[in-house]
Amino acid sequence: MDRHINAPISDEDAKNLRAGDYVYITGTIYTARDAAHKRMAEALAAGEKLPIDMEGTIIYYMGPSPAREGRPIGSAGPTTASRMDKYAPDLLDLGLKGMIGKGKRSQSVQDAIVRNGAVYFAAVGGAGALLSKRILASEVIAYDDLGTEAIRKLEVEDFPVIVVIDSEGNNLYETVVKEF
Amino acid sequence: MREVNVSEITSNIKEMCIEANHYLSPDMKKVFQEAVESEKSSLGKQVLDQLNENLDIAAADMIPICQDTGMAVVFINVGQDVHLVGGDITDAINEGVRQGYVEGYLRKSVVSDPIIRENTKDNTPAVIHYGIVPGDKVEITVAPKGFGSENMSRVFMLKPADGIEGVKEAILTAVKDAGPNACPPMVVGVGVGGTFEQCALLAKKALTRNLEEESPIEYVRELEAEMLEKINALGIGPGGLGGTKTALAVNVETYPTHIAGLPVGINICCHVNRHAHRVI
């Protein structure tokens, strides 16, 4: 079913989304991938504050290509989510409500999604040019030295994603494969 | 002896990095079109339509097809009657990659050391495979490789007794494990034979083979067709969201091997199977 939601995402929206829903996200989301997750984990271990508030936040696993003049961002599609599996459960327990990536997640991430009423979305991998058109603004807000891996705040409009793992633990990747 | 100045190689590689990241080759576009027409899942069709639109946007607005503009893999075959002048050939290739990635707004995805992991900020060095061939030409293929799919690639050191059935099983195992991570529909490059490193190199080369070119070996053609069918029957589908198009093509290359071995390399590539080819 097609749904439109706002980001940050409300507890209610996150709970009501179901695996297989086609979702258009409008609002503010943040990017973080391998190196930024490693730094956030180090900050948590040292008892420091994270550069973004996790409450209701959606993180997009993405490192863009550079923007040409006059554009907010370059190509901007999802990266493989499983590389963030090591870090995701802690962030979910801190209030992270949504993750956008591509590919499978570990059981411990799936458990943390259910425990926290969160959701894992997939964006279409390799559609970075198309997806960049749904990003209206982009600003680096932390870890600037990481280049493409810095944390960016994005304003998105009708950003198209599909629910893969929902708050009940349904997993679209597992169910669809059996249908064909 | 024909003299070729390496600066010419630099400028060509620069252009090829940019070209490969914005336009797919005509044979790739053709299989894409066929995939859209034959996909049975409606969600799968929707994904393929998006990917087609993505290709149009990339070309029209000069936005890379995918944000992972890859590590630059360069195959360069230098004719033995060519005299390269004007500097070090490896430096010249890396300079072309540097200029292409910096001036072409491509992502810099290379770190200088696998453990220390500091970004080199210009996507160098490239991975370069040199060949010496007859003639007085320089033939270059630039194949930027994304790592979502590279990470799902495998080498299997099978036993001779495993035979062709073992090869088939190895391919299916790699593709199943790759699943949605490798941005299906995939192109699957397979190298059979040689040694440990040779089968991997053959698999990489297989990915750059024009999809309209057929293997001269009959059993290889049959293997390619059978594997394409079996992979598409896995149901993974476009984007891993279910469907009948999990792979666009399977390309197999073979090489003689040792009496005791059957090496199989499987290089998985996503639908953004990029390669630019030029002869200087």
Ligand code: SF4
């Ligand atoms: S696997 Fe290919 S399509 Fe997917 S993100 Fe990497 S380069 Fe892009």
